[in-house]
Amino acid sequence: MRVSLIQLAVDPAAESPDERRERVAGLVRAERGSDLVVLPELWTTGAFASPHFLHEAESPADGPTSRLMSAAARDAGVWLHAGSIIEQGGEDGLFNTSLVFDPSGKLVRTYRKIHLFGFDEGEAVLMTAGREPVTLALPETVIGLATCYDLRFPELFRALVDAGAETLVVPAGWPAARRAHWTLLAQARAVEDQAYVLAVGTAGTNGGVEQAGYSIAVDPWGEVLAEAGAEEEILRLDLDMERVARTRKEFPALRNRVLGVPCS
Numbered sequence: 001m002r003v004s005l006i007q008l009a010v011d012p013a014a015e016s017p018d019e020r021r022e023r024v025a026g027l028v029r030a031e032r033g034s035d036l037v038v039l040p041e042l043w044t045t046g047a048f049a050s051p052h053f054l055h056e057a058e059s060p061a062d063g064p065t066s067r068l069m070s071a072a073a074r075d076a077g078v079w080l081h082a083g084s085i086i087e088q089g090g091e092d093g094l095f096n097t098s099l100v101f102d103p104s105g106k107l108v109r110t111y112r113k114i115h116l117f118g119f120d121e122g123e124a125v126l127m128t129a130g131r132e133p134v135t136l137a138l139p140e141t142v143i144g145l146a147t148c149y150d151l152r153f154p155e156l157f158r159a160l161v162d163a164g165a166e167t168l169v170v171p172a173g174w175p176a177a178r179r180a181h182w183t184l185l186a187q188a189r190a191v192e193d194q195a196y197v198l199a200v201g202t203a204g205t206n207g208g209v210e211q212a213g214y215s216i217a218v219d220p221w222g223e224v225l226a227e228a229g230a231e232e233e234i235l236r237l238d239l240d241m242e243r244v245a246r247t248r249k250e251f252p253a254l255r256n257r258v259l260g261v262p263c264s
């Protein structure tokens with residue numbers, strides 16, 4: 001399965017959300033020939049540009065990001081994980097919602113970020129947390145969806161694996177200050193869940209927070225297959241999907257889980 005991970009520069013001073021949407025649609029179209037294209041978290045505004053969240057909130061069904069990404073997926077003929085948008089959820093408030101389009105441009109899955117980041121500020125106070133883990137069967141693999149800060153919560157990833165996920169897709173807006181955690185956690189999730197991890201972040205600075213970049217693809221043995229630098233960059237690679245089943249068979253650690261061990 002050929003995947004394209006598009007690490008985007010998100011710099012509010014350099015580009016408006018509309019300009020970035022148009023530019024990103026062009027980048028997605030250029031990935032024709034790929035099976036799956038992945039974009040980062042909240043790339044229209046930046047994950048830390050919280051004063052703009054309300055203004056930029058949109059509908060997953062027919063907001064400007066959804067319309068452009070649907071057309072780009074269709075034109076390129078790819079599955080598109082379009083990263084996340086700020087969803088205007090009506091009475092339920094705002095959500096950090098990931099969108100997945102099929103190669104005809106149909107929106108086939110949404111995932112509302114479960115673990116909101118910021119403690120007492122930012123999205124943690126401005127948004128509503130999702131409650132449901134989400135997977136999706138593509139022709140060659142089952143993907144499990146998670147977003148940025150979710151990467152710190154292994155129990156979510158176990159729930160995705162229990163639901164059949166073989167490839168864990170993590171759009172993010174991870175800060176440079178914690179880049180070491182990003183790389184370590186992406187590898188940890190791959191090793192413990194014996195799954196591919198495709199973790200795609202942003203470059204640039206938004207909300208005064210320098211972004212890490214360093215998007216990464218990790219195989220089910222924990223080996224790094226590809227890693228970006230700190231600037232905008234596209235990683236393209238071929239994944240051997242048999243490798244998940246092989247790893248789980250040859251080193252069957254997932255089978256040795258003991259659930260509900262009481263703590264004395």
Ligand SMILES: NC(=O)CCC(=O)C(=O)O
Pocket residue numbers: 041047116117147148149150152172173174175178181
């Ligand atoms: N956008 C995010 O979820 C940021 C997460 C983060 O900064 C961290 O986990 O560290």
